[in-house]
Amino acid sequence: MLLVKPLFSFKGKNIALITHSGCDVDAICAAAALFFSLQKKNKVKILVPNHISLPAKALAKKLNIPYTVTKSNSLNEFNCIFLVDFNDLKMAGSLADEISAFNGEIFLIDHHRFAEKKIASKKNSLVDQNAVASCELVFDWLKKSHCEINEIASTCIAAGLITDSAFFVTANSKTFAILSESLKKSNKTFSEITSLFSVKQTFDEKIAKLKAAKRAKIFLISDYIVVVSDVxxxxxxxxxxxxxxxxxxxxxxxxxDGKLRISGRASQNVVKKAGFDLAKHVFQNLSATFSGSGGGHAGAAGFTGKGKDINLALTKCISLSRNFFKKKKGYRFKEYT
Ligand SMILES: [Mn+2]
Structure with missing residues (x-):
């Protein structure tokens, strides 16, 4: 861990900080913390492929974080690029081709599982799957590089840790240690930080959630409740x-239109106690049947592929989940109708 060279060695370089497409709070905050720490000695730009999430957009506006949402952006002007909060080109949206064609050095700052196809060398990869947020890795990197983490960078780091730990569901003692220091330096209270990225649920979101609940099929696999739904x-x-x-x-x-999209979420209970991993045990195996790709974290992952029948794909998710538990003691299966 932390084999990547210190940030001051980038002095004078022209750097692009690129988040994943559909940039979330952790991604924009990790990029922003780097931006505010590097901008004195470097030319830095934050690029967001395709689109930014509403909470991330709200926070960026309130903190005056400069960023560009782009479908295509020539990377020729940059000496090096930092990919923030992803390490799989599939998450780079429409910038994927430009990133893979990039001639300069590529650095990764990420806490997702390593993609099969590596985009950067090992010495340029600050990737740790055990980190709660990319902001945690940025914090460590800034510290190790003896960079000053100012008020706004501290605010960003706190926000990234809060959101990516799902409000501390996946937090550990380090999360609180970094948060304690960052909150102090941010000169903000906890609720002032959370208000930066809270957005009201839209009407459509409420309806989607309620419809998903209404249409849910409920199963018991071993000791766990597993549900599928379509919306x-x-x-x-x-x-x-x-x-x-x-x-x-x-x-x-x-x-x-023949495209298939599935999102998965798992409780900490099933992830920690049973060792269940959505990305590894379900989504990566879906591609064999519904040619596409899946990935993410153990407790939050997604799949996109080809298919016309969502019920078929959801049934496959259930059977792949069953396969995982079949190998364990106390396996049982039941549908609640
Ligand atoms: Mn993240």
Missing amino acids: GAFESDAASALVRIGADVAFVGDTE
């Missing part, structure tokens, strides 16, 4: 909502 938008929010109201695992998907 045309806000799949990942709907899956999170289903876990909040009692499911241990939730798969919510949709098909449109």
Whole structure:
């Protein structure tokens, strides 16, 4: 860990900080903390491929974080690029081709599982799957590089840790240690930080979640409640909502024009106690049947592929989950109708 060279060695370089497409709070905050620490000695620009999430957009506006949402952006002007909060080109949206064609050095700052195809060398990869947020890695990197973490960078780091730990569900003692220091330096209270990225639920989001709950099929696999549902938008929010109201695992998907999209969420209970990993045990194996790709974290992951029948794909998610538990003691299966 932390084999990457210190940040001061980038002095004078022209750097692009690129987040994943659909940039979330952790991604924009990790990029911003780097931006505010590097901008004195470097030319830095934050690029967001395709689109930014509403909470991240709200926070960036309130903190005056400069960023450019782009579908295509020549990277020729930059000496090096930092990919922030992803390490899989599939998460780079429409910038994927420009990134893979980039001639300069590429650095990774990320806490997702390593993609099969590596985009950067090992010595340029600050990737740790055990980190709660990319902001944690940025914090460590800034510290090791003896960079000053100012008020706004501290605010960003705190926000990234809060959101990516799902409000401390996945937090550990280090999360609180970094948060304690960052809050102090941010000169803000906890609620002032959370108000930076809280956005009101839209009407459509509420309806999507309620529809997902209404259409849910409920299963018991061993000791865990696993649900599947389909809804045309806000799949990942709907899956999170289903876990909040009692499911241990939730798969919510949709098909449109032969394209298939499934979001999965799993409780810490099933991830920690059973060792269940959505990305590894379900989504990566879906590609064999529904040619596409899946990935993410153990407790939050997604799949996109080809298919017309969402029920078929959701049934496959259930059978792949069953396969995992079949190998364990006390396996049982039941559908609640
Ligand atoms: Mn993240």
